[in-house]
Amino acid sequence: MFHDLDETLKAMLDDAAAPTELRAADVSFDTPDKDYKPTEATVNLFLHEVTENRSLRDEARVLARAGDVYTSRLPSLRVDCTYLATAWSSQAGGLRAAEEHRLLGLALQWLSRFPVVDERFLRGSLKTPPQPYPLPAVVAQTQEGRSIGEFWSALGVSPRPAFPLTVTVALEPYDEVEELPLVQEVHLRSTLVDHPVLRGVLFDKSLAPVPAAAVSVVETGAQATSGPDGEFVVPGLEFGTYTLTVRASGRPDEQVAVTFAADHQTQTVVLSGP
The missing domain is CATH 2.60.40.4130 (Immunoglobulin-like)
Known part of the structure; x- marks a missing residue:
C-alpha cells in the first residue's frame, strides 16, 4: 500500500499540468540522512510517520446490498501517512540554495491544489479496488507540540527547508463479512x-x-x-x-x-x- 501511495504522489508531481521545473526534477522516497546526496535536482518525499486517524473512526458497521442479501462488515481503518517534503540540488553555494528553494516552493504550490487526491493519480491498490473514501491531503501543517528541528536532529544532519504532507488512506484489515437476508x-x-x-x-x-x-x-x-x-x-x-x-x-x-x-x-x- 505504501508503495502505491508513493507512486500516486509521484504521478501528481509528474502531471502534465505541473510546473515544468517540477516535472523535470527527480522524485525520491529515500531517507534524507547524512549519506543522502542526489546527483540531480530532486524532490524528496520521506514517509516518516503512519498513525490511525481517530477523528475519522466510524464504529458503525458498513451495510451494502449484494443481490438478494445485505452484507455487513466492520468499518475501514483510516490511516494518516505523513511525508516530509524537501528539495535537493547538485549545484554549489548560492545556486544550490536558490534551486532548492524554488523547487520546494513549486512543490508546495502544486500539491496545495489537491485537498483531495484526484482519482486519476491513484495507483495500484489505491485504485483497484477503489478506495471507499476520497483521499484527503493536508499540506504544510504540523501537529501541535512537534518541532521539525527534532526530526533533523534524529537524522544527524543540519536543518533544511521542508514541509509535511499528510495523505489519509483507508485500510481493510478485516475479512469477516456477514450476510443478512433481504427483508421481503x-x-x-x-x-x-x-x-x-x-x-x-x-x-x-x-x-x-x-x-x-x-x-x-x-x-x-x-x-x-x-x-x-x-x-x-x-x-x-x-x-x-x-x-x-x-x-x-x-x-x-x-x-x-x-x-x-x-x-x-x-x-x-x-x-x-x-
Missing part, C-alpha cells in the same frame, strides 16, 4: 394499552411461519392455535412473565418464557427444534 415483507400489528392482549408469531429456525401449532400458557392453562402466518392470540392475561408450551405436528414440544407488558404485547417466538 413488513407486517404491522396494533395493540391497545387499555385492552391488552398477548399476541405472538411462531417461526422455525429458517424464519418460516409455523401454522396450526397449539400454544398453551403454563401458569393459567389458556390456549390458542397459530394461524397460517404463525400468529396466535391469548386474551385475558395480566401483565407478567409466562411460560408458553408450543406443540406443533412433527416437532417436539418446546417451552418458551415471555414477558407480557404494556409496551411489549407482541412476542416473536423462534422455535429451536427441527
